[in-house]
Amino acid sequence: MQLDGDIITIDLSMSLEDILNFEDFVRPRLEYIQRIEVEHGSVLKSSALLALLWSLKQSKQELNIPFLEQEKAIFSQSGTLHWIYVN
Amino acid sequence: MTKQEQVKSIFIEEAGEIIEKLDVNILCFEENSTDFNLLNEIFRGVHTLKGNANAFGFTRLGEFVHHFEDVLDYYRNSKEQIEDEHLDLIVNSVDVIKEVMICELDALPQLPHDYSVCLHGIKVLIASKTGKSFEGVQEQNPPTDLSDLASEFGLSLSEKFENDVLQSIERMRQIREVGMVLYRVDLTFDSDSYKRGFDHLIFITLLAEKAKAIESFFNLEYVAPLHNFTSDENQIKKSSIVLLSLESIEAMNENFEFLFDHEYNVQVLPVEIVATSLATEPLEEKTTKESVAVAPKNTSPESSSVLTHSAKSTIRIDTYKLDELFDSVGELVIAQNFIAQNEKIRSIEDESIKRTIETLSKITKRIQDRVMSLRMVAIRDTFDKMKRVVRDTSKKTGKALHLTVLGEETEIDKTMIDSLSDPLIHIIRNAIDHGLEANQQERVAVGKNIEGNLTLRAYHKSGSIVISVSDDGRGINKDKVLQKAIERGVVTGDENLTDSQIFALIMQPGFSTADAISDLSGRGVGLDVVKTSIEKLRGKIEIESTPGKGTTFSMVLPLTLAIIDGMLVESGGEIYIIPTLSVVESFRPEKEIVHVLKEKGQFVSLRGQHLPIIRLSDIFNLPAKKTEPWEGILVCVETESGRIAIMVDELVGRQQVVIKPLGKALAKLKEISGGAILGSGDIALILNVDAIRTQEEVIHAGS
Numbered sequence: 003m004q005l006d007g008d009i010i011t012i013d014l015s016m017s018l019e020d021i022l023n024f025e026d027f028v029r030p031r032l033e034y035i036q037r038i039e040v041e042h043g044s045v046l047k048s049s050a051l052l053a054l055l056w057s058l059k060q061s062k063q064e065l066n067i068p069f070l071e072q073e074k075a076i077f078s079q080s081g082t083l084h085w086i087y088v089n
Numbered sequence: 090m091t092k093q094e095q096v097k098s099i100f101i102e103e104a105g106e107i108i109e110k111l112d113v114n115i116l117c118f119e120e121n122s123t124d125f126n127l128l129n130e131i132f133r134g135v136h137t138l139k140g141n142a143n144a145f146g147f148t149r150l151g152e153f154v155h156h157f158e159d160v161l162d163y164y165r166n167s168k169e170q171i172e173d174e175h176l177d178l179i180v181n182s183v184d185v186i187k188e189v190m191i192c193e194l195d196a197l198p199q200l201p202h203d204y205s206v207c208l209h210g211i212k213v214l215i216a217s218k219t220g221k222s223f224e225g226v227q228e229q230n231p232p233t234d235l236s237d238l239a240s241e242f243g244l245s246l247s248e249k250f251e252n253d254v255l256q257s258i259e260r261m262r263q264i265r266e267v268g269m270v271l272y273r274v275d276l277t278f279d280s281d282s283y284k285r286g287f288d289h290l291i292f293i294t295l296l297a298e299k300a301k302a303i304e305s306f307f308n309l310e311y312v313a314p315l316h317n318f319t320s321d322e323n324q325i326k327k328s329s330i331v332l333l334s335l336e337s338i339e340a341m342n343e344n345f346e347f348l349f350d351h352e353y354n355v356q357v358l359p360v361e362i363v364a365t366s367l368a369t370e371p372l373e374e375k376t377t378k379e380s381v382a383v384a385p386k387n388t389s390p391e392s393s394s395v396l397t398h399s400a401k402s403t404i405r406i407d408t409y410k411l412d413e414l415f416d417s418v419g420e421l422v423i424a425q426n427f428i429a430q431n432e433k434i435r436s437i438e439d440e441s442i443k444r445t446i447e448t449l450s451k452i453t454k455r456i457q458d459r460v461m462s463l464r465m466v467a468i469r470d471t472f473d474k475m476k477r478v479v480r481d482t483s484k485k486t487g488k489a490l491h492l493t494v495l496g497e498e499t500e501i502d503k504t505m506i507d508s509l510s511d512p513l514i515h516i517i518r519n520a521i522d523h524g525l526e527a528n529q530q531e532r533v534a535v536g537k538n539i540e541g542n543l544t545l546r547a548y549h550k551s552g553s554i555v556i557s558v559s560d561d562g563r564g565i566n567k568d569k570v571l572q573k574a575i576e577r578g579v580v581t582g583d584e585n586l587t588d589s590q591i592f593a594l595i596m597q598p599g600f601s602t603a604d605a606i607s608d609l610s611g612r613g614v615g616l617d618v619v620k621t622s623i624e625k626l627r628g629k630i631e632i633e634s635t636p637g638k639g640t641t642f643s644m645v646l647p648l649t650l651a652i653i654d655g656m657l658v659e660s661g662g663e664i665y666i667i668p669t670l671s672v673v674e675s676f677r678p679e680k681e682i683v684h685v686l687k688e689k690g691q692f693v694s695l696r697g698q699h700l701p702i703i704r705l706s707d708i709f710n711l712p713a714k715k716t717e718p719w720e721g722i723l724v725c726v727e728t729e730s731g732r733i734a735i736m737v738d739e740l741v742g743r744q745q746v747v748i749k750p751l752g753k754a755l756a757k758l759k760e761i762s763g764g765a766i767l768g769s770g771d772i773a774l775i776l777n778v779d780a781i782r783t784q785e786e787v788i789h790a791g792s
Contacts, residue, residue, distance in 0.1 A: 018283055018321060025320045032315070042146045049289035049328070050320045053312045057324075060314040068148045074140065080293045081303035081332075084257075086250045087310065 003027070008036040014044035014051065014069075021050050028058060037066040045077045056087055100141050101194065107134045108187055113473040115183045116480060122171045132161040138186070147193040149200060150186070156211045157182050163218050178210045250308045250327070257304045257331040258358060265333055269301060271358040272341060274330040278352050282323045287348060289328050295344055296332055303332040408503070411463055418460045419652070419747035425453040426768025461652070465500035468547045468556070471509055472497050475545055478514050482521045489529070489540045490521065496547035501554050505626055505646060509556070512619040516558045516642045517543070519616065524562035524640050535637060537561065542639075550645075553628075553670060559641040565634040567591050585698070590731060592632035596620040624779070627653070627668065627762075629727075645670070653748050655765070657741035657773060658724060660704075661711025664741060664773040666765060671778045673725040673732060675740060680719045693723060693734050700725060700734040703781060708760060714738045726778045735781065744768075748775065 003024060004011040012024060028035065038055065046052065055070045069075070074084045111134050118127050135158045142151040160179065164171055171179070181203060188201035254273070261271055274296070276289060289307070297303045308327040318324065334341070338357055345353040428434055429450055434442075472494050479492045501509075525541040526532045532539060544559040567588060574594045575582045596616040623630050628646035647653065647670060655666035656675070682694045683702070691702040702723065706713035715721035715738050723734040746765035751758070759780035765773050 018288070021320045029315060039148070040146065047288075047290055048283075049307060049325055050283055050323070052307060053309065053324050054318070054320050056309045056312045057315050057318040060312075061316070068151065072140065072151065080290060080297050081300065081305065083293075083305050083307070084253060085307040085309055086246060086253060087312070088246050 008034055009039060010035055010037070011039040011041055012044075012051075013041050015047045016051055018048055018050055021048060021054060024051075025054055032058065032062050032065070035062075035065065038069075040069045045079055046075060046083065052085055056085070104138055104141060104190060107138050108183075108190060109470070109474075110134055111138075111183050111186065112477060113470075115180050116477055119176055119180055119480075122176055125165055125168055128161065128165045132158065132165050135161055142193075147190075149204075150189045150193050153182075153189055153204065153208055154186060156208060156215065157186070159215045160211050160218075163215060167218075169218075175214055178207065178214065182207050182211060246308065246310045250306060250310075250329075254306050254329045254331060257306070261302055261304075261331055261333050264302060266301070269333045269335055270338070272330075272332050272334060273356045273358055274332070274341075274345075275354040275356075276328045276330070276352065277326060277354075278323050279349065280322050280324070282348075282352070283321050289325065292344065293330060296330060296334070299336050300332040300334045303330065305330045406463075415460055415464065418457050421453055422457055422747060423766045423768065425449055427770055430768035462500075464503050466503045466506060467498050468501050468506070468554075469497040471506055471513065472545055472547070474510060475513060475517060478517050479521070479543060482518050486521055487528075488521060488525055490525065491540045491542050493542065493544045494546075495544065499547035499549060499554060501547075501646070508622060508626055509644075509646075512622045512644065513556065513558070515616070515619050516644075517545070520558050520560040520562070520640070520642070524560035526562055554646050555643050556646070557641050557643040559639060561639040564636040564638055565592055565595070565632070565640055566636065567634075570594055586731075588634075589632060592634055593630075595632070596630065627670070629670075652745055653763075653765070653775065654743070654745050655773075655775065656724065656743050657767075658705075658722070658735075658737040659739040659741050660737045661706045661709070661713055663709070663711060664767065664771060665705060665737070666744075666746060666773045666775045667724055667726060667735065667778065668775065669743065671726040671728070673727055675722055675724045677721070678718050678723055680717075683718050691718065693718060695725065695734070698732065700732050702734045702736055704736045705776075706736075708781060728779045728781075730779070733778070733781070735776075735778070746773070746775075 003013065010028070013020075016024060038058070052070075055067055059065055059067055059070060070085075073086070074082060076082050111131060114127055114131050114134070118124060118131060121127070135154055139151055139154040139158055142148075142154060157179075160182075163169075185201055185203050185207045189204060191197075192200060258271065258273065265271060274292075276292065278287060278289070282288070289305070293303070293305050306329045307325050309325065311326045312318065312324045338355065341355050345355070429446055434446070437443075476492060476494070479490070483490050520543060521541070525543075526535075526537070529539045532541065542561040544557075546555075546557045546559070548555055571580070571582070571586070571591050571594070574580045574591075574597070577597075579594060579597055580586065596619070620630055623644050623646070626646055628644055631643045631645060632640065633643070634640040653666070654669045656669050656672050658665050658667060676695075678693050684692050684694065684699070686692055689701070692699045693702055694700075700723075702718055704713065705711070715736075718734075718736055721736050721738050722740055723736055724740075725732055725734050744767070746767070748763040749765060751761065751764055760777055761774045762777040763775045765775060767773055
């Protein structure tokens with residue numbers, strides 16, 4: 003995970019433990035974070051991260067999460083993933 | 090290449106095609122901005138680009154395209170007439186998309202210059218059209234827009250989820266192959282599934298290893314905001330996986346054996362469609378039924394067994410495979426020639442063998458023609474790009490003009506297409522910037538229409554392809570060109586140059602007779618580069634011009650780079666090939682027409698022209714069999730600097746040969762452009778006649 007000002011860049015392939023750590027990191031700092039980016043080429047390994055990103059987005063509408071907003075991703079290991087939500 | 094890299098490379102290729110198509114379509118739309126079918130097509134391209142760009146992390150492209158899509162969506166729905174300034178913005182946005190794509194591919198940190206300006210313009214435009222404030226538009230993040238297909242169509246999230254899954258099932262049905270089973274797996278994990286070590290992605294990845302195609306859907310409806318959320322507690326209550334696999338239902342169920350029964354449901358789906366509807370029947374039981382509902386058109390479940398992606402009749406082929414096939418066919422041609430020309434085989438007195446060899450020759454020729462045709466593509470796409478160049482140049486110079494395009498279906502070797510764009514762009518810009526009159530008044534004063542005329546034409550001629558750019562402008566001032574050439578020492582003024590030879594002088598490096606240099610052209614560094622580019626393709630440029638009427642630049646190119654039509658000649662016991670494209674004629678001169686000029690060597694008079702005689706034996710240091718021109722044969726060839734007469738011992742024949750590169754060591758020999766294997770198995774070197782001319786000048790200069 004990298005923090006650059008108000009932008010966090012995360013590795014999609016985080017394990018559940020990493021995701022929990024990430025959640026702990028972001029919770030108290032959500033006010034200051036404007037954008038969450040994902041590392042190029044990283045591959046989603048846990049649906050928990052998807053859920054966390056959506057939870058964060060619900061908690062702060064202005065939070066920009068381009069990966070989440072695309073509503074789908076294609077990974078060679080897992081095919082096409084779609085996520086459906088309503089704001 | 091990893092699988093992900095493969096998938097990504099496919100995306101990049103397809104994105105490139107979408108953007109190229111956008112480039113063409115946007116120009117057509119600019120000419121007719123009431124064509125909403127075209128606008129829809131543009132919208133679809135942009136929509137696809139948006140989804141795929143974001144999927145592969147090209148977020149800057151994705152963001153721009155997302156907002157651009159909004160604008161297009163507004164106009165295609167409202168059918169409102171697009172104002173001129175907004176039309177310009179839309180056209181410029183396509184340029185920005187092209188440039189951002191390059192930035193993304195090259196991972197450049199900086200964005201194109203117009204990115205921010207265009208993006209701002211688009212956001213302001215959509216804000217003004219939708220009645221929302223600009224700030225409001227900014228806050229209206231994509232998730233709000235994207236997520237509400239459900240609300241837009243009055244569907245609940247569950248219904249939307251189900252609808253998406255059904256669409257996926259339909260997609261899978263289209264690509265199903267014989268023996269494959271279409272599965273739907275519904276996962277309804279308990280909240281403690283993560284703590285038990287079960288994650289949706291684990292199962293999806295496991296299934297993906299055994300699937301031909303797989304799509305997964307997560308319903309995030311019950312994921313709570315942070316105050317009621319913790320990552321190690323599963324809140325994704327429902328997810329569905331659609332896949333095609335060869336696995337049996339038993340094997341499929343075994344993947345989930347460690348889950349509770351209520352947490353998963355594997356279904357085999359029928360392969361034929363009965364009816365589709367937006368809301369589906371709930372899937373309740375774990376069954377192994379494989380009932381096939383017969384759709385009206387099909388009589389058998391296997392009737393859809395052939396894998397087809399769509400109704401298109403094209404197939405994507407790696408160009409590397411095509412090149413390999415081409416090389417193999419070339420070898421086949423050589424081997425067939427060997428058989429046909431082999432003396433021992435020819436001496437066999439057996440009619441059936443002779444007929445078989447003839448048949449082999451015909452079939453080989455047919456295969457060669459067919460394989461060559463695989464490499465041929467219509468020049469339409471290149472010409473479409475040029476329409477954009479004409480439009481932009483016309484705007485930049487402020488010159489109104491009418492473009493006529495002829496021969497778009499003319500085919501050319503695909504490997505040459507990429508190399509053609511830059512020279513063609515420069516010639517077109519040159520024609521508009523310098524060829525056409527400076528302004529409308531100048532045109533009217535000489536009785537021409539206000540609008541200049543530019544004609545882009547492609548056609549086949551004598552085994553070559555000709556691409557010409559004609560303008561109806563001022564024409565080239567021949568005297569000015571000659572004077573400039575004399576000043577620069579390019580010519581002495583004593584040569585008896587033809588008009589075309591004088592015009593060709595403008596392609597010398599640094600040669601410009603332009604009174605003013607525009608940023609488009611006139612620096613004199615363009616046409617020489619164009620000439621070099623065309624010559625690298627074994628082509629040439631011919632210029633015709635009439636003062637006051639106009640100029641035509643013609644690029645004459647071989648149909649393919651891989652095969653050459655050559656005249657076989659013998660000198661000093663060695664066989665050489667002279668490209669017939671360069672050959673004017675061959676003859677045995679009379680003694681009386683051969684002259685010697687002091688310090689310049691021998692010349693032959695041919696129809697009023699004095700052609701320098703160049704002995705191949707001198708060039709390559711061979712023992713000459715014939716010492717005097719009237720004893721041998723002179724082959725008159727056209728070079729970039731004029732005509733020369735190459736002296737050889739004998740003419741051997743004419744043949745199409747497959748060009749073989751010489752390798753790095755011999756590639757430095759400028760006089761030789763390649764090699765070929767003859768039917769006899771002998772190797773012949775292919776002459777580069779332009780370098781021979783230069784060599785001769787060096788020899789005479791040194792003597």
